[in-house]
Amino acid sequence: MRKNKVRSFLGALLRAVFCLALALLIGLIGLTAIAFYQLQSGGNSAGLADAVNLAMEGGFLPLCLGGFEAGWSAELTAAAPVILTALAAALAWQAGLYNLGLAGQYALGAAAAIEGAAWGLPWFACLLLAAAAGAAGGVIPGLLKARFQAHEALTTVLMNWICLYGVQALLQGLNRGMGLLPDLGILIPVIAAGAALLCWGLLRYTVPGFEIRVLGDSETMARYAGMRPGKIMVFVMALSGVLAGIGGALAFISGELRAVPNLNLALTGPGLHGLAAAVLAGGNPLGAVPTGLVISHLARGAAQMNAAVFPQECGEWILALTLLLGSLLLFWGKGKREGGMKK
């Protein structure tokens, strides 16, 4: 039993590492191509070696190592929102649900925190507001799924667009909330880690957690066991929204959020990062912590790339590639049943 567990853990770790390494490798090739193009269009007749050099120095190394520059506290603080969104995705996945609306719930949470700060509320009140906003963003697709069996993948994505347009409209130019909250420092990563522990404990040791896992295995089994899939779905989606909303709020509180959430988040950004981290972690809440750290580290490193050569979206591109490879490699050859976590 224990040997199996160690094996499966090592297997998951290996898959995640391989996936990341492959994405970085392909990213390096892409960076080289961009560097080559830039050098050529600059008029120099540069060779491939120069392009590789430029890609390494200006792109790849900052990508991988740039995150370390600001020190560990910055790393951990920046990782917190990613970890929380990853938890949100992982929790929903454990129930067999696809919460792809992370960006929208994140935006709702951030918007609630911004508004709360503007009204002068203390930070924990802002967090509660953000949790409520995120829950609203999550519970609506959950209800639609429970009551009308509407596919939650599509409903959450539509909610994404609704929330992003809505937040962009309502917070237009209302940056008044920014920077009004105290610097919570070490508390932010502690909240994220605590949330991860709570999720893991919930799933493993509580009755609702068990129901969630059974639902994730098979809805029919859940019904047979007398559970009510509808209730579980709504609960999971709400909780998922809460996590993502708190992630958004923490991003704002810690100062990571540099602009009001807008459509930029629709396809790339925190939503994507959370999903990538969750997929790399195989849907395991505890695993979301290291993968969230890694993804956030890469995202911050991407900001350090040589902006003259590499457009700032290169980092997002590589992270999207990570998710793409993760969705492939973590399910490779096993068929759809066994990849990652039970679905």
Place this chain on the structure above:
Amino acid sequence: MTLISSVLLHFAALLLGALGAMTAGWSGALCFALEGIMLSGGLAGAMTSHLPWALSLLTAGAAGTVCALMLGLAVCRGANPLFGGVAMNGFMAALSMIIARLAGGISYSRKTYQLLIGGENVTVFLPAALLLLLAMWLLIFHTRWGLRLRLCGRNGEAAWKAGVRLGGMRILAWAVCGFLGGIGGLAAMISLGGGWRMEWGVGGMGYAALAALLLGHWRPFRVMLSAALFALAAAGAEAAAAAGLAVPEGVFRLLPFLLALIVLALVGKKDGAPEETAKAERLE
């Protein structure tokens, strides 16, 4: 752009996207990357918009095909179509921004696609979309190939045992999905105003096309009607947003998605999806 041509343009974009997803869906593949596919087509088409419109459309279709095949090959090997789709959307969004920046900004001319009927610019996309609708209807529902395709979608194992090349069919369906989605994406791109960042995809039209597909119960002509409905909503929202009313424009822009959400609630599970596609979505 007048309201009528705006509606027709949105209609063409949504219809083409939905047709693509429908083809993929009937083969049992769930195309969630429609936003990314449409974006890639839109980018390619926009970059070649100085060429005659037929070439531009073909380029858009080809780019969409490449994009779709990237995901399609992965999905046929067992990748998770939902995560892979979201990944592909983000991938194309970032890639489009990179290409746009490297190219120093994308400027395209709308005149290439102009087609005047009765004084209204209906753009070439409208007849293209309607012709392709007819073509897909005939192809999928009235030919032997279409029958095999639908068999793949209803019961993959039965298809395999009947000697149908399941993998080949699905990949071909993905390719068609990409082609149609690419052209639709060009239409969508044309419908978006200036100042639009590629990072925003095609404004969610890929997902709206999926919603139209579900509302249309995966049948071509009903999909056409639901695409018309969403096109009216989208064009109306844009017109309202541009009208400069006291309400912030974002509120108008989210209304089509709200409509799609309500529609999905009404359609629910009985959307008539082929069995395999439904299974792909629930991953049972």
